[in-house]
Amino acid sequence: MTSYEATRAWADARDAADPLRSFRDEFLIPPHHGADSLYFCGNSLGLQPKAVRAAINDELDQWGTEAVEGHFRGPLPWLTYHETVREHLAEVVGARPDEVVAMNTLGVNLHLMMVSFYRPTAQRPAILIEAGAFPTDRYAVESQIRFHGFDPATALIEVEPDSEGGGISQATIERVLAEHGARIALVMLPGIQYRTGQAFDLKAIVDAAHARGCVVGFDLAHAVGNLPLQLHDSGADFAIWCSYKYLNSGPGAVGGAFVHQRHGKADLPRFAGWWGHDRATRFRMGPQFVPTPGADGWQLSNPPILALAPMRISLDIFHRAGMDRLVAKSRDLTSYLEWLVHTRLPETLDVVTPSDPTQRGAQLSIRVRAGRDAGRELFEYLMEHGIVGDWREPDVIRISPTPLYNRFSDCLGFTDAVVAWRDR
Incomplete structure (x- = not known):
């Protein structure tokens, strides 16, 4: 010590x-x-990061001198710009590069993931969250439950704290899963509970929930760039996060999502967008949506270059620091x-x-x-x-x-x- x-x-x-x-x-x-x-x-x-200003100015210069051709020219063409953060983002969250994508913001990504991974039935309609969840999560899951025609009064299950400080033990999570697991479609818990600062054991939660037939997603807003995450090895079905906290990517920064490799080529329901279409045929402009394999297939629109530049700089710092x-x-x-x-x-x-x-x-x-x-x-x-x-x-x-x-x-x-x- x-x-x-x-x-x-x-x-x-x-x-x-x-x-x-x-x-x-x-x-x-x-x-x-x-x-x-x-x-x-x-x-x-x-x-x-001090280098952010120059990175944004580089893209402004690219826009000024190349205009639309900036998508294809220069050291960092915009067409593939989001790929420049992929490797280092995967390092930070402990994932394969094809399992992560920088896109949208946390709340948007949470809804997009639930379109694919919250598939309630009359027998299994419920979502499990922690009591006192961050409002983004609470509002999103409640609205999804209502959207599917169920009542949050019976289909939203909250795990109550079992310690004086407000923490929730793994034993309590497993007890709730044992009691309600057959009704739970989705377990949606944080990596770190925002108010108490408690970090959860992601793999233990996944193992316990999968054993009950539940899908598992995590909100990693306070965990990404903070905890030693191993998302691939945890077996989580999906995760979402913001990038303006520990990832230092600026106010309202582009968020991120993880989709486990086993789902990367699955024919899952999703809200489709042009940028999620298979890159090899995207510009043929066909009417049939063919998703890009991996997390990229959940993208809706082309990435915001000026907003991704700060993330690229910050993730380079993380890569060098380790x-x-x-x-x-x-x-x-x-x-x-x-x-x-x-x-x-x-x-x-x-x-x-x-x-x-x-x-x-x-x-x-x-x-x-x-x-x-x-x-x-x-x-x-x-x-x-x-x-x-x-x-x-x-x-x-x-x-x-x-x-x-x-x-x-x-x-x-x-x-x-x-x-x-x-x-x-």
Whole structure:
């Protein structure tokens, strides 16, 4: 176990010895009164890589000089531009390249996947989600249930937390599957629960759900670029995610989807679009839709080049840093932050997120013991002092030390600020 110290000298020494320290210099850190802010909000919006501006300008130049011929000319022709992010995206999520595609946004991709993978019957109409799911998931699954003519009051099953902090154990998930599995068409759970920061065991969920005849999909909004994902090996049927959090691809960035290899050539129902048509015959403009094999076959329209450019830059950073090294640093940073909270602020803060590093990512969800009003007061104090986290109702402050650009000294700075707030 690492021996931590709550001193500036110790934190600075750890930062100096960090083999990933140079990656921080590739990001724009928001300023605060002439110094860098302490930015712990990569779980909501990742920072801008410095190389993004030039990448977008390159495509603007291509548009200006080549116009429509930019689809076929230049170093990165637009016709195949989405393929430039495929390999590195597959690395990040632990998938085969043909199993992933960058397209649309998370909510759109979730609906597109459910068209194919939520096929309810009178005997098996239900969708399983976690209680307190992110509104995107809740709204989407409820609307899909209604669209198919079923009632969410009976066809939406929610797994309730079984721990004081709001976590849900694998045993509870399996108990619910044992009780309701014969009625469940789709298990739709997150990789990380957004409010508590709990990470789920994807393969264990897939194995348990498949044994009951259920299809399994995951919302990886808070897990992609954060957890050591192995989507192919997990056996998940599909997954979707956004790219503006840990993937640093910009506000409203292009999202992504995973479709397991076993479904890549299957004749599944889907909402078809021209860009999902087999590339070899796409420009023959025929009336018969022939899907491209793999995840590409779920595309609707040609990719937004100016929006994909930031993702290409960020995924190159991930490729150079390596997910194994990023996860190792993330666990060390988050453990240090947790140790600081427990050591310096045991009477002030409670950590909701599991202590087991394998059951969380780069996030601690924190409650102020004095209650919601004090929690909101602390959050606003932190923001005023250049420490950027985020607030989630009813009473959670989320602090996420992201390994690409956060430091051990940032974690110390956070607890310094909470101590100053407490001792005012």
